[in-house]
Amino acid sequence: MKWLRDNLFAGGVSTLFTVLVLVLFFKLVPPFIDWAFLDAVWKPDSKACRASEGACWGFIAEKHRFILFGTYPYDLHWRPAIATVLLIGLWIFSAIRRFWKSWLTLVWLAGLTVIGILMWGGILGIPYVENERWGGLILTLLLTTFGVAFAFPLSILLALGRRSDMPVIRGLCVGYIELIRGVPLISLLFMASVMLPLFLPHGVTIDKLLRAQIAMIMFAAAYLAEVVRGGLQAIPKGQYDAAHALALPYWRRTYLIILPQALRISVPPLMNTFIAFFKDTSLVLIIGLFDLLSTVKISLNEPAWAGFGVEAYLFASIVYFVFCYSMSRYSRRLEQQR
Amino acid sequence: MANLEERRIASGFGFLGREAGFEIGESAFLRYSASDSYLRALVVGLTNTLAVALIGIVTATVLGTAIGLSRLSRNFLLRNVAAAYVEFMRNVPLLVQLFFWYAVITEGLPGAREALSPLPGVFLSNRGIFFPTFSGVPELQGFNFVGGATLTPEFAALLIGLATYTAAFIAEIVRAGILAVDRGQAEAAHALGLSRAQAMRLVILPQALRVIVPPMTSQYLNLTKNSSLAVAIGYPDLVSIANTAMNQTGQAIEGIAIIMAVYLTISLSISAFMNWYNAHVAFR
Numbered sequence: 001m002k003w004l005r006d007n008l009f010a011g012g013v014s015t016l017f018t019v020l021v022l023v024l025f026f027k028l029v030p031p032f033i034d035w036a037f038l039d040a041v042w043k044p045d046s047k048a049c050r051a052s053e054g055a056c057w058g059f060i061a062e063k064h065r066f067i068l069f070g071t072y073p074y075d076l077h078w079r080p081a082i083a084t085v086l087l088i089g090l091w092i093f094s095a096i097r098r099f100w101k102s103w104l105t106l107v108w109l110a111g112l113t114v115i116g117i118l119m120w121g122g123i124l125g126i127p128y129v130e131n132e133r134w135g136g137l138i139l140t141l142l143l144t145t146f147g148v149a150f151a152f153p154l155s156i157l158l159a160l161g162r163r164s165d166m167p168v169i170r171g172l173c174v175g176y177i178e179l180i181r182g183v184p185l186i187s188l189l190f191m192a193s194v195m196l197p198l199f200l201p202h203g204v205t206i207d208k209l210l211r212a213q214i215a216m217i218m219f220a221a222a223y224l225a226e227v228v229r230g231g232l233q234a235i236p237k238g239q240y241d242a243a244h245a246l247a248l249p250y251w252r253r254t255y256l257i258i259l260p261q262a263l264r265i266s267v268p269p270l271m272n273t274f275i276a277f278f279k280d281t282s283l284v285l286i287i288g289l290f291d292l293l294s295t296v297k298i299s300l301n302e303p304a305w306a307g308f309g310v311e312a313y314l315f316a317s318i319v320y321f322v323f324c325y326s327m328s329r330y331s332r333r334l335e336q337q338r
Numbered sequence: 339m340a341n342l343e344e345r346r347i348a349s350g351f352g353f354l355g356r357e358a359g360f361e362i363g364e365s366a367f368l369r370y371s372a373s374d375s376y377l378r379a380l381v382v383g384l385t386n387t388l389a390v391a392l393i394g395i396v397t398a399t400v401l402g403t404a405i406g407l408s409r410l411s412r413n414f415l416l417r418n419v420a421a422a423y424v425e426f427m428r429n430v431p432l433l434v435q436l437f438f439w440y441a442v443i444t445e446g447l448p449g450a451r452e453a454l455s456p457l458p459g460v461f462l463s464n465r466g467i468f469f470p471t472f473s474g475v476p477e478l479q480g481f482n483f484v485g486g487a488t489l490t491p492e493f494a495a496l497l498i499g500l501a502t503y504t505a506a507f508i509a510e511i512v513r514a515g516i517l518a519v520d521r522g523q524a525e526a527a528h529a530l531g532l533s534r535a536q537a538m539r540l541v542i543l544p545q546a547l548r549v550i551v552p553p554m555t556s557q558y559l560n561l562t563k564n565s566s567l568a569v570a571i572g573y574p575d576l577v578s579i580a581n582t583a584m585n586q587t588g589q590a591i592e593g594i595a596i597i598m599a600v601y602l603t604i605s606l607s608i609s610a611f612m613n614w615y616n617a618h619v620a621f622r
Contacts, residue, residue: 006412007412007413007414010412010413013535014411014412014413017411017413017415017416018413018415018416021415021416021419022415179598179602181605182601182602182605182606183563183597183598183601183602183605184563184564184566184577184597184601185563186566186567186569186577187566187577187594187597187598187601190577190581190584190590190593190594190597191594194584194590194594195590195591195594198590198591275429279429279430279431279432280431282431282433282434283433283567285433285570286567286569286570293431293433293434293437297437307445308445309437309438309440309441309444309445310438310441310442310445310446312441313434313437313438313441314438316434316437317430317434317435317438320429320430320431320434321426321429321430324428324429324430325425325429328425328428328429
């Protein structure tokens with residue numbers, strides 16, 4: 001009773017809010033449950049879906065293979081399936097602090113090689129699949145993984161450059177970071193998809209996936225660089241002075257003393273940038289790559305299943321939410337452990 | 339250059355004066371027709387971007403502040419509903435949310451003849467949202483409404499998506515800003531006999547603003563840049579019109595240069611304004 005009084009009915013305003021929230025709850029939740037569960041159609045039958053008042057989860061049941069694997073050849077779906085599980089496994093494995101050793105890089109290299117073999121094939125007697133046909137969840141995960149893997153070292157260089165004493169290098173780094181942060185990601189993706197081919201020498205072509213990946217890397221590097229710079233600035237000046245006093249040259253000073261401390265401080269904000277980047281990979285839909293969101297959208301193009309966008313995007317939201325929420329919980333735990 | 343000649347693509351900004359030849363679904367302020375120039379089309383796109391960004395910023399700030407304050411409320415229900423909102427919105431990509439709202443409006447809402455009317459004169463239908471203005475009240479004529487003001491489905495979806503998404507981030511900023519104000523300030527305000535609401539308005543918020551303004555600036559910039567996702571749901575913003583122009587003329591370099599220059603200008607102006615405002619509220 002005391003809990004109720006303190007937490008729900010403390011004063012007139014509080015009581016008003018409680019009543020308001022409860023009224024909204026009872027007005028919205030029962031119809032939602034009716035729609036999402038009681039009246040919902042679970043069988044992949046579009047006629048039954050159209051006849052029903054409720055949600056059409058049959059759409060997901062019918063299209064889940066396409067949503068998860070895109071246009072990958074249907075009877076080879078086991079390959080992206082294993083690759084997806086493996087990649088998620090690598091993420092989880094790397095999240096454990098005990099494994100933050102140098103051999104983790106080797107684990108990643110081995111893992112990515114296996115994923116590459118699974119996805120492309122062409123050796124060990126499994127047929128070759130060109131990367132234009134990759135799609136769905138694995139594409140989203142690969143774009144994120146490679147985007148971060150290449151953007152991170154680049155961002156460290158950019159952050160160091162921004163704090164450099166050499167005016168030209170500093171100017172270039174500041175210019176790059178501010179330019180990229182000042183324009184929307186879409187304009188970079190457009191640049192990679194329409195403008196880049198115009199600048200390549202005759203006969204050289206880079207495929208669409210790689211071009212998009214380059215744009216994502218350029219984009220992520222600028223944002224990560226600002227996080228790393230925050231870490232660099234947070235180190236007490238004494239550490240810089242002490243490193244100087246040891247008469248270490250610049251790169252050893254940076255590598256042995258400054259960076260380990262700066263990166264440790266930056267882990268939580270780095271995780272947040274990582275999550276934002278994961279969400280931003282959905283933008284490759286606009287230049288026509290088949291990531292998870294794109295396969296969801298394309299599934300709606302079939303006339304029999306057109307008009308179930310609410311269910312489809314709710315499903316996409318849940319998938320993205322599961323990934324992002326677990327990452328953000330993990331980042332919060334990291335923050336508390338320090 | 340050799341590449342451009344080979345593909346017979348012209349270069350330079352001469353195309354801006356030529357006739358655009360495509361219609362634009364809606365224009366916030368300017369009149370436009372297909373016989374106008376590319377330049378005018380792009381300006382219409384820019385005004386559309388600014389319209390959705392400005393209304394979005396105001397809506398997101400109001401909504402975000404309310405949610406941020408709710409997260410600090412002593413009321414258990416309010417606090418947790420606000421927390422759940424923030425968690426959900428922040429962990430789903432904006433583009434998914436935009437598609438969701440667009441689907442809700444175009445598929446979930448009834449046709450104009452069966453439009454929902456939550457308030458007298460306001461109608462929700464799959465043709466958009468209609469509401470009365472000083473000059474008129476929307477009325478059903480044939481298959482659509484006439485009179486009053488209209489939010490097209492594209493504009494409404496983009497605005498709802500941007501505002502509700504950014505509000506979640508603003509809520510966290512507001513909350514952090516208020517928590518950053520020393521507890522002693524709240525206690526002192528209490529000792530002076532101010533009520534909780536008065537203390538918040540007169541003592542806490544003015545001090546919290548100093549912490550809030552810098553991260554708020556980057557949220558406003560994010561919202562403006564994110565409005566470029568309009569291209570995915572067909573709202574004719576700057577990026578979407580520049581994209582059409584690029585497809586028609588093939589002049590991708592110029593088109594992208596225009597997009598980037600405009601967004602850089604907007605970004606720099608917003609930061610300049612917010613820096614001025616920040617200096618205004620900072621300690622003196």
